[in-house]
Amino acid sequence: MTTIHDVAKRAGVAPITVSRVINNTGYASQETRERVETAITELGYIPNVLARSLRSKRTNTLALVMTDITNPFFTVIARGVEDTASESGYTVIYCNTDESETGEYKYAQILAQKQVDGVILVPACSNSKTVEFFQSNNIPVVLIDRSIPDVETDVVRCDSVSGAYQLVKLLIDLGHTRIAVLSGPREISTAEDRVTGYRLALAEAGLAGNELVYYGSFTQAKGYDLAVQVMAKTSPPTALFCANNFISIGALKLLRDSGLRVPEDVALVGFDDLPVNMVIDPFFTVAAQPAYEMGQRGTELLIERLTGGAPDECQEVILPIEIIVRKSSGLAHF
Amino acid sequence: MTTIHDVAKRAGVAPITVSRVINNTGYASQETRERVETAITELGYIPNVLARSLRSKRTNTLALVMTDITNPFFTVIARGVEDTASESGYTVIYCNTDESETGEYKYAQILAQKQVDGVILVPACSNSKTVEFFQSNNIPVVLIDRSIPDVETDVVRCDSVSGAYQLVKLLIDLGHTRIAVLSGPREISTAEDRVTGYRLALAEAGLAGNELVYYGSFTQAKGYDLAVQVMAKTSPPTALFCANNFISIGALKLLRDSGLRVPEDVALVGFDDLPVNMVIDPFFTVAAQPAYEMGQRGTELLIERLTGGAPDECQEVILPIEIIVRKSSGLAHF
């Protein structure tokens, strides 16, 4: 292995001079600089960032901890994070918790051991343990997509209450009175907020008595499952509001399997759009969140905090949701 | 920051003893072990793996470099890698090259600087530069999904020639004589191999004169594009063979946009299945590759090499492909 020492010897300078050239810190005459650079390429020298970080106390590494790497919504967030981080010279470690609190805490240990400079976290639960762990180890955290009660961190998210309200209002305006919501886990802020928005819209329309609320998880299988339950009722709903894209897919599957047409027999709306990439015929009426921007803004906030550019108090950034009306919500009155 | 020194002092032992307890290396009496563990929890001590790795020359970190993180095929591979690696105590760094040779080489630098123990690589090109760079820095590489000419590495892949042959044969048996192949970049082994399999099937059926070969890239947009080109011919094909899932989606989109029914007007088959998760109504007849197992076997091979358990010569593992017949290929004769 070639070290900074070898380069220094070859260039006839001290190791620290090589360091200064590599990192562009401090002075170095044009001539020295060239000699060092020649030595570097001749030797094929690769700096050891472990040693660098051990000494400098900075790894220039961020971690993105998310709950479901198979969901395009999070994949797009990851892109936003990656692009923004690498622009500022940071690399990103991706961690997938599979919506598990234990998995999240396990990764937190690993990341602290790896001395990451900061963490972008999509929390898998409403428990503040992970955040507190990071903070007690002086690792700044930015929450993304979901918030957690009683913690002091920067947050970047959308207004799920409003998005849900708009989606359900759209169904009500179409004439629906029996609308069910199929949501995620009760402890997740977005799952709760979307139910809240749903309730708001119903209440406003004088339909508070018609509430049909189902909690589950943000998966296709659970979406199918919840749809089975709600459609088995003696007077089933004429419209479904699904709290994320995978739940929408599961619910649509159940409806088709039951011989029900969407939107003719049952209307469907949901959170989170599917990427153009994967869809042949865009069909779902959705509340689309700006996933890329969420990753971007979250990373910007985190880097600001790391470089001392952020204000003392924590910031909460709320990004706008776009309602995209397509076929699944239907046009007909009931 | 709490160091191994602080723990040692609190437990009344030498730092090396703490090290031995943490890493389960060498002896330690039950009593000492307990004293150390108490001190660790009391102080909330987190080992600094940077320092550990600097000294021990092992980071217990692998890198997975892939070409398109948004493609579920690679996401599933990533799962296989992650699960296998973490079972053996390795963590994984994920890198996305976006099919760019430059991006790939850039990541290679970063990974070498980070001193990763080994790399699982889905090459973005047929160029051996990246592999040679890793090897010259004593970092073992396992190629996955795609191979590269003239390099000595372990490889885990599927038999694309055979998969393509079977798919095209299926179309021929259905009566098709004008079949086009929409493939990926010419320099990618899988893109080439799938064309080779296509040619084999045509030749065998005495249809060598009917070849319609289109190279492009493994994206939905390019799939659409190539389909535009081929369907504009004066006597367009009655069947399309798409070299990956995204190309299939793009091609299907173009056919629908042109008012053509699949499979009634044009039959469609392709490589790589879409995950159940994301599909409402499985439609494509595909050659499905065991993505999870590919990640798994590749990681196993790499870890064997790192721990000295692998034979000297490089291994090539060919995993079986499954042909799944669904609606898109049709049943009718032409």
Added chain:
DNA sequence: ATGAAAGCGCTAACAT
């Protein structure tokens, strides 16, 4: 503009 010395936190090597 350049260098010498020291030390980041840990473990390999060698004691005892």
Added chain:
DNA sequence: ATGTTAGCGCTTTCAT
């Protein structure tokens, strides 16, 4: 079963 010493490769600090 435990400890001492040294040093991994780099950069901080303080010189010159």
